[in-house]
Amino acid sequence: MEEGQVRNAFIQALRGTAAPLIAEIKPFSPEYGDLLRGRFPVEIARHYVAQGAACLSVTTGRWHQGSLALLQQIAEAVPAPILRKDFITRTVQLRESREAGAEAVLLSAQLLRRQDILRLAEQALNQGLTPFIEASEVTQLDGLHLPGGSVLAVCNRDIRQQEKDNGTVDHSLALYSLARGCGAELLVSASAMRDPHDAVRALSAGYDAVLIGSALLMAQSGVEQTTASFIQALTMR
Numbered sequence: 001m002e003e004g005q006v007r008n009a010f011i012q013a014l015r016g017t018a019a020p021l022i023a024e025i026k027p028f029s030p031e032y033g034d035l036l037r038g039r040f041p042v043e044i045a046r047h048y049v050a051q052g053a054a055c056l057s058v059t060t061g062r063w064h065q066g067s068l069a070l071l072q073q074i075a076e077a078v079p080a081p082i083l084r085k086d087f088i089t090r091t092v093q094l095r096e097s098r099e100a101g102a103e104a105v106l107l108s109a110q111l112l113r114r115q116d117i118l119r120l121a122e123q124a125l126n127q128g129l130t131p132f133i134e135a136s137e138v139t140q141l142d143g144l145h146l147p148g149g150s151v152l153a154v155c156n157r158d159i160r161q162q163e164k165d166n167g168t169v170d171h172s173l174a175l176y177s178l179a180r181g182c183g184a185e186l187l188v189s190a191s192a193m194r195d196p197h198d199a200v201r202a203l204s205a206g207y208d209a210v211l212i213g214s215a216l217l218m219a220q221s222g223v224e225q226t227t228a229s230f231i232q233a234l235t236m237r
């Protein structure tokens, strides 16, 4: 495929569905501990896609016990576009993400200065990667102008508190207008969604997609049934 054709596969997949869910594979959470509980990440990825998740997110950092090799295995096993969820700071990490099979890369406003976010976003776009900029504070969004082709996610948690804060979807709702004004092609509400009702609230408020990890991985009823119930609620909304 030509570089131009694959560009924005991540955004297209979310635009082209009634249930715009990015389902995350995160082996370990600082808040909840082991999220795999003996299951295989590739199998979880297959279940997510089979139940209708448009895109996947794979944590590749040591903090979440992921790796780039894990992302690559998943990319080879499923057709859905994948976001590399990691604390990317250097240009070289963009190419290595692409080579592992990622379609999108996280650029965190919790970690990067604005000028570095914009520089890395342009470099990502030039390589056919979708920049997925994540912010969670007013100061990180105020006056931010993102290039076309980028995704902006409002994170409901403060990642600097190691995901141990009590974030809720209300945070995304409060920041909606500000986030919408940043010029991103697609707006995502990410993290701390507990049930389908939270996800529906984010979309009803105007968000284009939701990103969910722990709630899908922790549910007693299993990944298949839980993903199906989120997809159904989003489709019916």
Ligand SMILES: O=P(O)(O)OC[C@@H](O)[C@@H](O)c1c[nH]c2ccccc12
Binding pocket: 024, 026, 059, 064, 085, 086, 087, 106, 108, 134, 155, 159, 190, 191, 192, 193, 211, 212, 213, 214, 215
């Ligand atoms: O498990 P949750 O609450 O649904 O959150 C998913 C995701 O947003 C979270 O894992 C995350 C947010 N920012 C990150 C940065 C790196 C790695 C992971 C993350």
